[in-house]
Amino acid sequence: MKRAIVAVWMAGTILLSGCSALLNREYSYVVPHNMTPTAAEGDPSILRAENYQELVNALIYFVSQGMETGSVRLYSDWEDVEADLDAACLEVDQEDPLGAYAVEYIKYSVASVVTYYEADIQITYRRTKEQVASIVSATGTTAIRNELESALANFSTEQVLRISYFNEDEDYIHTLCQEAFCANPATALDMPDVEVAIYPDSGQQRIVEILLSYHLEPQELERRHTTLLQTADHLVQALGPVTGDEAILAAAKTVLAQGGYLPTGGSTAYHALLEGGADSQGLALAQALLCQELGIPCQVVPGKLNGEPYFWTVVSTQSGWRHLDVTHMDPVQSSFLVDEQMEAAGFTWDTASVPRCRQAAQTASGSTTSP
Numbered sequence: 283m284k285r286a287i288v289a290v291w292m293a294g295t296i297l298l299s300g301c302s303a304l305l306n307r308e309y310s311y312v313v314p315h316n317m318t319p320t321a322a323e324g325d326p327s328i329l330r331a332e333n334y335q336e337l338v339n340a341l342i343y344f345v346s347q348g349m350e351t352g353s354v355r356l357y358s359d360w361e362d363v364e365a366d367l368d369a370a371c372l373e374v375d376q377e378d379p380l381g382a383y384a385v386e387y388i389k390y391s392v393a394s395v396v397t398y399y400e401a402d403i404q405i406t407y408r409r410t411k412e413q414v415a416s417i418v419s420a421t422g423t424t425a426i427r428n429e430l431e432s433a434l435a436n437f438s439t440e441q442v443l444r445i446s447y448f449n450e451d452e453d454y455i456h457t458l459c460q461e462a463f464c465a466n467p468a469t470a471l472d473m474p475d476v477e478v479a480i481y482p483d484s485g486q487q488r489i490v491e492i493l494l495s496y497h498l499e500p501q502e503l504e505r506r507h508t509t510l511l512q513t514a515d516h517l518v519q520a521l522g523p524v525t526g527d528e529a530i531l532a533a534a535k536t537v538l539a540q541g542g543y544l545p546t547g548g549s550t551a552y553h554a555l556l557e558g559g560a561d562s563q564g565l566a567l568a569q570a571l572l573c574q575e576l577g578i579p580c581q582v583v584p585g586k587l588n589g590e591p592y593f594w595t596v597v598s599t600q601s602g603w604r605h606l607d608v609t610h611m612d613p614v615q616s617s618f619l620v621d622e623q624m625e626a627a628g629f630t631w632d633t634a635s636v637p638r639c640r641q642a643a644q645t646a647s648g649s650t651t652s653p
Contacts, residue, residue: 327353332358340352352403356400374388376482390404434494460473461635469507470567517536518576530573530597548564567582584631594607601618603639621639
C-alpha cells in the first residue's frame with residue numbers, strides 16, 4: 283500500500299520531537315559536500331542512500347546543484363523512514379551552510395517499493411542560482427579581506443563567502459570592510475552601508491553574506507574614479523624626478539596644496555584632491571593614492587587621536603616604516619614618526635594590522651640599522 287507524507291520546514295518554525303540528539307550534535311559530514319552521491323540507474327536526479335548520513339549528503343547534493351526536484355531511494359533497513367527524512371531535511375535547511383543560506387523550505391513524499399523506499403524531494407529556494415554560483419570560498423583574514431577589497435573596488439553590491447573555521451561575528455566583517463575600503467584609495471569613493479548575515483549560527487564552515495549599499499549612483503562612482511586617477515597622474519607628473527623620502531614629502535605637500543584639512547569635509551581622496559580639502563580620512567587616502575602612483579608602499583591607518591576617530595598613513599621610508607600624518611606635518615621637525623612618538627602624541631591604532639614603525643638601532647660604529 284502506497285503512502286505519502288508531506289512535511290514542510292520553515293527555518294525556526296518547526297521543532298521535531300525525538301530529534302534533539304541529531305540536531306544538537308557537532309556539525310560534520312563523513313563525505314565531503316562536493317562528492318557526488320551514488321546515482322540510481324545512472325540518473326543524477328535519483329540518488330541512493332543506505333544510512334542517515336548518505337541521505338543528508340544526497341539532499342546537500344540537490345541543493346548544491348540548485349535542483350528543485352529529485353528522488354532518493356532508501357535501501358537497507360530503516361527503522362523510521364519518516365523520522366529520518368524529517369531530521370535530514372531540517373538539518374540541511376538549518377545546519378548546512380548552503381542550505382541555511384539558500385533554501386526556503388524542503389518538502390517530500392515517500393512511497394514504499396518492494397526493496398526500498400522512494401522519497402520524492404521538492405526544494406524551494408530564497409536565493410537565485412546566480413547568487414549560489416557566485417559564492418567564493420575564503421579561509422583566513424587575508425583571503426576574506428582580499429575578496430572584500432575586490433568587491434569594493436568594483437563597487438559590487440553583494441559578496442557572499444564560504445568560510446572554513448569561521449568563529450567571528452558581524453563586527454569582525456564590518457572592521458574588515460573598513461580596512462578593505464581604505465586599501466584602494468582610487469576606488470574608496472563612497473563607503474557603503476554594510477549589512478552582514480552569517481549562515482548558520484555556528485559550525486566549522488559558514489556562509490557570510492555581505493550586502494553593500496552605496497550612497498552614490500554607479501555612474502557617478504565610475505566618473506569620480508576616472509577623474510581621480512587622471513588627477514593623481516597629473517599631480518605626480520608635476521612632482522618631477524623626485525624619489526624616496528623626498529617624493530613622499532612632496533606628495534604630502536601636494537595633498538595639502540589641493541585644499542588641506544577640513545574637519546567637516548569629505549572623506550575621500552576625491553574630496554581632498556578635487557573638491558578643496560577633506561577630513562583626516564580623505565587626506566590619508568589622497569596621500570596613499572599619490573604614493574601608490576609613485577610606487578612607494580603606503581597604508582592608510584584607521585585609529586584614534588585623543589580618543590576620537592582619526593586617519594593617517596604609514597609609509598616605507600629609507601629608515602623603514604614610518605607614520606605620516608599629513609594633517610599635522612611639522613615644517614621644522616621630521617614628519618616621519620615611530621610608534622613611540624605617535625603613542626606619546628595621543629594616537630592609538632590596531633598594532634596587529636599595521637607595520638611596526640621602530641627607531642633605527644645604532645651600532646658601535648655609529649651607523650644605524652632598522653630592526
